Amino acid sequence: MKDCITNSVKRIGYIIFVALFALALVPNGVLAASSGPTGKIPASFADLADSVKHAVVNISTTMVVKGEQFQGLSGHNAPFGRFFGDDFFKHFFGNMPRGEMKTHALGSGFVISPDGFIITNNHVVDRATEIKVKLDNGKEYDAKIVGRDKKTDLALIKVKPDSNFPKPVALGDSDAIRVGDWVMAVGNPFGLGQTVTTGIISAKGRVIGAGPYDDFLQTDAAINPGNSGGPLFNMKGQVIGINTAIIAQGQNIGFAIPINIAKELLPQLKKGKIIRGWLGVMIQDITPELAKSFGLNSKKGVLISDVMKDSPAEKGGLLRGDVVIRFDGKEVKDAHELSRIVAETQPKTQATLDIIRDKKAKSLKIEIGTMPQNLKAGGLPADTSVWGLTVQEITPDLARHLGLDPDEKGVVISGLEPGSPAVEAGLRAGDVIKEVNRNAVKDLGDYKKAMGKAKKEDGVLLLVKRGQGTLYVILNPPSKK
Secondary structure, three states: OHHHHHHHHHHHHHHHHHHHHHHHOOOOOOOOOOOOOOOOOOOOOHHHHHHHHHHEEEEEEEEEEEHHHHHHHHOOOOOOHHHHOHHHHHHHHOOOOOOEEEEEEEEEEEEOOOOOEEEEEHHHHOOOOEEEEEOOOOOEEEEEEEEEEOOOOEEEEEEOOOOOOOOOOEEOOOOOOOOOOEEEEEEOHHHOOOEEEEEEEEEEEEOOOOOOOOOEEEEOOOOOOOOOOOEEEOOOOEEEEEEEEEOOOOOOOEEEEEHHHHHHHHHHHHHOOOOOEEOOEEEEEOOHHHHHHOOOOOOOOEEEEEEOOOOHHHHHOOOOOOEEEEEOOEEOOOHHHHHHHHHHOOOOOEEEEEEEEOOEEEEEEEEOEEOOOOOOOOOOOOOEEEOOEEEEEOOHHHHHHHOOOOOOOOEEEEEEOOOOHHHHHOOOOOOEEEEEOOEEOOOHHHHHHHHHHOOHHHOEEEEEEEOOEEEEEEEEOOOOO
16 A cells, blocks of 8 residues: 555656646746637737738828817717717817817728728718828828718728838638637727737627617727727737727727628728618517517517508518518527618618518518618617507697698607606607507597507507607506505
């Protein structure tokens, strides 16, 4: 037994000696690299930074704005005000004066072709009267806007290259990047000059309210004001995102536009005009109450709450109340995803929509149209409320006052009980009720009859017209106190 213990101790000691000897062979400060689907993680990011930094540019713009316009740009409710914060704008521009003034802004970008094309954010160059591009070696160029897209916050600018112009970066595949993969951001934070930060992908598919087609990569690599438009690299030195926004109140929470979105739009950006697909429907997400009312087994899919006249949807046979579950074979999870898929589809494409209509599956072939330039994208949010409202007939005077068609059918909500769940849920005075439990409401008599038949414990399904669109609303029974 004693010899057995002695031999075991010797074996353990030998293993420890071998491990220490192997560790001693590794140079100081260098860790062994590990490999993954995106390539090896280097012992240092220095080589990676050296290989790509020359293609990352600093962008400075000049614009002439009025004080009122400037307030609109930097306020809390402005498109990027709630992400960057007012302190960022005051840091670069000081107090916001009234009247016309010339201002300067800073951002980043990256070279994508040897003929001088550079990708950045639209908000970096929006309303710019002059754009300057500076390389890491100090060489400066004048740039012009070739194309831009406010809805995705992408812009393509161009300079006249010379012999010193850097080699372009490689564009990767943002769909292949995984949560937890290492990434490196390069840009011009706070105008300090080129800066490199590293981190990981924290999440994918983030919707932050910056635009109708939000699909951001989230990263904890430090991104600050001035990084906007700069590249987010994977470990192969390929751009997988365009750094765009931060949450001013958060730490290590940055967002980047997936590079695949930019690659899809690049041909159109080069032509200076973005053309998107269009169905011509109002859509909303399916709540548990709506799923129950429409006899659905899950909340997956998108409810059609209105179909525009003479639209591709109407011509293709879509009806109000249809639930879209797949678009060209791809499962549709929510209204945001359907909006993005349709917009990315080329006009005149024949698309197959799998729908549920009256609890039965059906497929429709619809030719996608071209989105009108003045049309706002996205679906309507689903509002829910409960009893606690009063309605009245639509008289000619009331129709004129509310901007309704003189022949409008239905009843109009004329009052909401203060503090009621209806107020908290968002029903508004002036909304027109068109249906109750899928029964048409032409007047007050129809409304009272339909509501009288409704079972309080089951709730009520309403079709409500608001503005130029309609949406379905579930009225839940009042909670017992």
